[in-house]
Amino acid sequence: MFPIRDHNPSETTPYVVYALIAINIAVFALQLPYMSDERALSGFWADRALYPSDVTLHGDYTGIFTSMFLHAGFMHIAGNMLFLWIFGDNLEDQMGHLGFLALYLVSGIAAALAHIAAAPTSDIPTVGASGAIAGVMGGYLLLFPKAKVDVVLIIVILFKVISIPAWIMLGLWFGLQIFSGVGTPVEGGGVAYWAHAGGFIAGLLLTIPLWLRRGGTGFWNRTHGKPPHPEFVYAPSRLPTVRRRR
Numbered sequence: 001m002f003p004i005r006d007h008n009p010s011e012t013t014p015y016v017v018y019a020l021i022a023i024n025i026a027v028f029a030l031q032l033p034y035m036s037d038e039r040a041l042s043g044f045w046a047d048r049a050l051y052p053s054d055v056t057l058h059g060d061y062t063g064i065f066t067s068m069f070l071h072a073g074f075m076h077i078a079g080n081m082l083f084l085w086i087f088g089d090n091l092e093d094q095m096g097h098l099g100f101l102a103l104y105l106v107s108g109i110a111a112a113l114a115h116i117a118a119a120p121t122s123d124i125p126t127v128g129a130s131g132a133i134a135g136v137m138g139g140y141l142l143l144f145p146k147a148k149v150d151v152v153l154i155i156v157i158l159f160k161v162i163s164i165p166a167w168i169m170l171g172l173w174f175g176l177q178i179f180s181g182v183g184t185p186v187e188g189g190g191v192a193y194w195a196h197a198g199g200f201i202a203g204l205l206l207t208i209p210l211w212l213r214r215g216g217t218g219f220w221n222r223t224h225g226k227p228p229h230p231e232f233v234y235a236p237s238r239l240p241t242v243r244r245r246r
Helices: 015-034 038-045 052-058 062-069 074-095 097-118 130-143 166-183 193-213 217-223
Strands: 002-006 148-155 158-165
Touching: 002 074, 015 038, 015 062, 015 074, 015 097, 052 062, 052 097, 062 097, 074 097, 074 130, 074 193, 097 130, 097 193, 130 166, 130 193, 148 166, 158 166, 166 193
Parallel strands: none
Antiparallel strands: 002 148, 148 158
16 A cells, blocks of 8 residues: 545645755755765765664764655655655644654654664664654654545555545554564664654654643544544546557
8 A cells, every 4th residue: 555645634834844845855866966876875875874883883973863864766755755745734734833843853863763772783874754754654643543545555456546544554554664673684774664663653652742732532532533624525536547459
């Protein structure tokens, strides 16, 4: 399942989401000239990516912050920015601009610390906004568990757009991070699953004060877990059909 949009329109302009997307794209543009040369890219990342061993062995904490604005490729940044676009505007709408920015940055830092705890001596560079965006997803789950999310369901060669509650999509995503984290060697390369899980938990916890101010379970009872405003209704989605030629 891959999310493409939600049915939860924001009632204010998400300036921080726009700014974060712009900053990530700008940094990626600066990185582009180095991406065809692995050595050059490593040099670009040297003082900016997160190297857990630099933190635990040398006390260099810079990468904990800067790594969340770096990405390893086009699909990496495209996927992250899509998730930020889908879930970020609603959280910024509820938290305000500064509150949302604080949640994003603190979740990103928490994600980095979770990764360091899981692989303290790793010297493999870690980059990406995924941990911070996972925090946004955790906050979204707490506030809007039954908001509709449109996902592309892929079964072998079958593609279909379906609407499911946010708690199913986000719950499955979080469960996958835990399952994959347990089953993947932490010192190897690849996806930093524990960073995703750590960011998600941090974002959920950071959203609890807002949820309590809204009334906690009483907020859920009033909204039935859905957005506290009318949901957006999209026209039925139709994926293009590729016809066979005779």
